[in-house]
Amino acid sequence: MSGPRWLIAPAVLGLALIVLPLIALIAKLDWTSVPAAILSPEALSALTLSLITAAAATVVCIVLGVPLALLIARTTSRAAGVLRAVVTLPLVLPPLVGGIALLFLLGRTGLVGASLDAVGVRIPFTTGAVVIAQSFVAMPFLVIAVEGAFRTAGVRYEQVAATLGASRWTTFRRVTLPLVGPSLVAGIVLCFARALGEFGATALFAGNQEGVTRTMPLAIYTAFNGGGIGQDTAIALSLLLVVVAVLVLLAMRSWREDVGL
Amino acid sequence: MSTPLTDVGSRLVVDVLARRGAFVLDVALEIPAGRVLAVLGPNGSGKSTLLDVVVGRLQPERGDVRIGERTLCDAASGVSVPPEHRRVGLLNQAPSLFPHLSALENVAFGPRASGSSRHDARARAAQLLDAVGLLGYEDRRPAKLSGGQQQRVALARALAAQPDVLLLDEPFSALDVTTAADMRMLTAETLHGTSTTAVIVTHDVVDALSLADDCVVLDSGRVVDGGRIGRVLGMPRSPFVAALAGMNFLTGTLLGDGLLRTDDGRMLRARDSESVRAGERAFAAFAPSSVGIARDDRHLPEGESRLDAVVDQWERGVGGVHVRLVGALSADMNPAEFAALGLRRGEPVVLHVPAAAVSVYPADGGAPTR
Numbered sequence: 001m002s003g004p005r006w007l008i009a010p011a012v013l014g015l016a017l018i019v020l021p022l023i024a025l026i027a028k029l030d031w032t033s034v035p036a037a038i039l040s041p042e043a044l045s046a047l048t049l050s051l052i053t054a055a056a057a058t059v060v061c062i063v064l065g066v067p068l069a070l071l072i073a074r075t076t077s078r079a080a081g082v083l084r085a086v087v088t089l090p091l092v093l094p095p096l097v098g099g100i101a102l103l104f105l106l107g108r109t110g111l112v113g114a115s116l117d118a119v120g121v122r123i124p125f126t127t128g129a130v131v132i133a134q135s136f137v138a139m140p141f142l143v144i145a146v147e148g149a150f151r152t153a154g155v156r157y158e159q160v161a162a163t164l165g166a167s168r169w170t171t172f173r174r175v176t177l178p179l180v181g182p183s184l185v186a187g188i189v190l191c192f193a194r195a196l197g198e199f200g201a202t203a204l205f206a207g208n209q210e211g212v213t214r215t216m217p218l219a220i221y222t223a224f225n226g227g228g229i230g231q232d233t234a235i236a237l238s239l240l241l242v243v244v245a246v247l248v249l250l251a252m253r254s255w256r257e258d259v260g261l
Numbered sequence: 262m263s264t265p266l267t268d269v270g271s272r273l274v275v276d277v278l279a280r281r282g283a284f285v286l287d288v289a290l291e292i293p294a295g296r297v298l299a300v301l302g303p304n305g306s307g308k309s310t311l312l313d314v315v316v317g318r319l320q321p322e323r324g325d326v327r328i329g330e331r332t333l334c335d336a337a338s339g340v341s342v343p344p345e346h347r348r349v350g351l352l353n354q355a356p357s358l359f360p361h362l363s364a365l366e367n368v369a370f371g372p373r374a375s376g377s378s379r380h381d382a383r384a385r386a387a388q389l390l391d392a393v394g395l396l397g398y399e400d401r402r403p404a405k406l407s408g409g410q411q412q413r414v415a416l417a418r419a420l421a422a423q424p425d426v427l428l429l430d431e432p433f434s435a436l437d438v439t440t441a442a443d444m445r446m447l448t449a450e451t452l453h454g455t456s457t458t459a460v461i462v463t464h465d466v467v468d469a470l471s472l473a474d475d476c477v478v479l480d481s482g483r484v485v486d487g488g489r490i491g492r493v494l495g496m497p498r499s500p501f502v503a504a505l506a507g508m509n510f511l512t513g514t515l516l517g518d519g520l521l522r523t524d525d526g527r528m529l530r531a532r533d534s535e536s537v538r539a540g541e542r543a544f545a546a547f548a549p550s551s552v553g554i555a556r557d558d559r560h561l562p563e564g565e566s567r568l569d570a571v572v573d574q575w576e577r578g579v580g581g582v583h584v585r586l587v588g589a590l591s592a593d594m595n596p597a598e599f600a601a602l603g604l605r606r607g608e609p610v611v612l613h614v615p616a617a618a619v620s621v622y623p624a625d626g627g628a629p630t631r
Contacts, residue, residue: 156355156357157357157359159318159344160351160353160357160359161345161359161370161374162317162343162344162345163316163344163345163349163350163351163419163422163424164350164370164371164374164418164419164421164422165345165346165348165371165374165375165422166345166370166371166374167345167374168345170374171345174370174373174374175359178359178361179359179360179361181361
């Protein structure tokens with residue numbers, strides 16, 4: 001290691017801060033009860049809901065985020081700076097604040113929600129609200145990852161495609177998107193992981209109703225507050241989330257090595 | 262297969278005024294169907310601006326671009342066909358192959374984009390890869406091809422899209438000398454074999470000689486000379502073209518009887534000055550290989566001019582030493598002569614120029630040079 005030797009001390013402490021809590025979590029686990037805990041109806045319900053909503057949110061982020069990323073990458077550098085800052089906002093905003101903001105927009109008396117309510121559409125406290133909350137917090141991960149790749153790839157290949165007679169849609173589909181493939185996959189993975197772990201915005205905007213809006217993080221929170229599933233189940237579910245996160249990171253890493261990133 | 266690779270040849274007519282920042286391009290060009298035009302010019306003369314106008318990346322302020330009966334853009338009516346519908350191909354200095362596609366898929370891209378079936382597109386791509394000598398490389402990704410091979414694929418890809426006009430922008434300048442020579446021959450054969458109307462923008466006189474029938478010389482956004490390449494290079498009308506042609510170039514006034522007084526006060530004798538009248542402005546050109554260098558003019562033979570000069574520097578020339586003299590003149594010497602003379606930088610010398618080697622022609626015979 002270069003630099004002053006004593007820097008090793010804070011470095012090790014930093015690592016411990018990340019690793020020790022996870023070790024404590026595993027240590028607390030009663031392994032014999034894990035299968036039953038994970039397979040309990042409440043746990044399965046939360047797990048299923050989490051996977052479905054996170055997948056849906058990821059699709060929303062892809063469909064909206066990829067065009068947004070392209071827009072940012074191809075606009076003037078000043079406008080791009082502003083747009084990038086706006087897109088990053090959910091990343092630095094406390095998710096609770098995001099949830100409140102979503103309520104003020106789509107709630108029954110909200111900016112848009114009031115009109116929706118008039119035609120009989122109510123979004124808050126539905127599974128749809130979970131997906132919206134997750135999309136809100138996960139979108140930046142996808143946009144930032146893909147936008148950088150679009151910008152790096154530049155317009156050179158797109159211009160070549162045009163001289164070969166390719167329409168803009170063909171060029172986008174066969175040149176622009178494949179060129180950012182690796183970054184797109186990385187963005188999707190991060191986006192999914194973030195959606196899976198989303199808690200704050202969901203709790204405020206979607207509530208905590210079993211089978212409808214109680215995703216894994218909410219189930220874990222409820223369990224620790226003494227309701228719903230037991231604490232053992234909560235710990236097992238927490239571990240499951242950790243395992244999913246680690247798998248996601250490992251998958252991304254080996255895959256990045258495959259494509260030489 | 263007996264079908265020609267590209268059977269469409271169309272006349273290209275460009276008559277535009279285009280602006281990019283403070284730079285103004287103001288040119289009128291016409292390339293007959295199936296012919297190749299070389300566009301020569303120093304950096305910043307407007308070559309890439311011209312290409313951008315034809316490709317469709319820059320809209321002219323005035324005038325139009327047409328291929329055969331088709332209008333690509335017309336400033337008066339506001340028509341501008343988007344690049345993907347112009348049928349104008351482009352081969353750049355960088356091959357810019359799509360990195361995620363194989364060689365075959367790269368070449369098949371154009372036919373696929375224009376609606377050919379997958380099978381037809383691949384068949385045509387295979388045929389073109391064969392034509393550029395890359396049989397057996399179909400499945401290679403660009404990263405697994407050499408620079409020369411990549412440029413061959415890029416040529417095949419450009420032709421596969423069956424452009425009405427192919428633009429070549431310094432297509433060999435990124436290749437090493439041997440590869441460039443191969444690629445130049447291949448491109449020349451392919452263009453002529455397919456009767457493709459083409460424009461090649463280049464710094465390299467060998468590119469122009471190998472590929473083109475005619476050339477124009479651009480300077481500061483205007484055409485300053487043009488015509489058959491042999492004429493343009495043989496009678497340069499600007500220092501830039503003279504340098505391209507490897508000729509010494511002087512401007513002056515004809516005194517009569519084959520004697521030219523140059524603008525810097527030298528006297529130059531020419532073999533034949535019948536095209537210029539006494540008292541008229543004239544250009545003179547002579548090859549460095551015809552120039553002799555001596556320390557004095559005691560042995561000046563009959564019919565030779567003497568020009569005082571100062572040695573500036575020297576470099577390897579064709580078959581000897583290329584000596585550059587102060588004031589844009591040069592002379593070729595064989596190494597033994599050079600060694601015997603023992604020239605030093607800054608040394609005054611006398612150049613001997615045989616009158617028979619000097620051609621003199623009217624300065625007002627073409628567009629104004631600057």
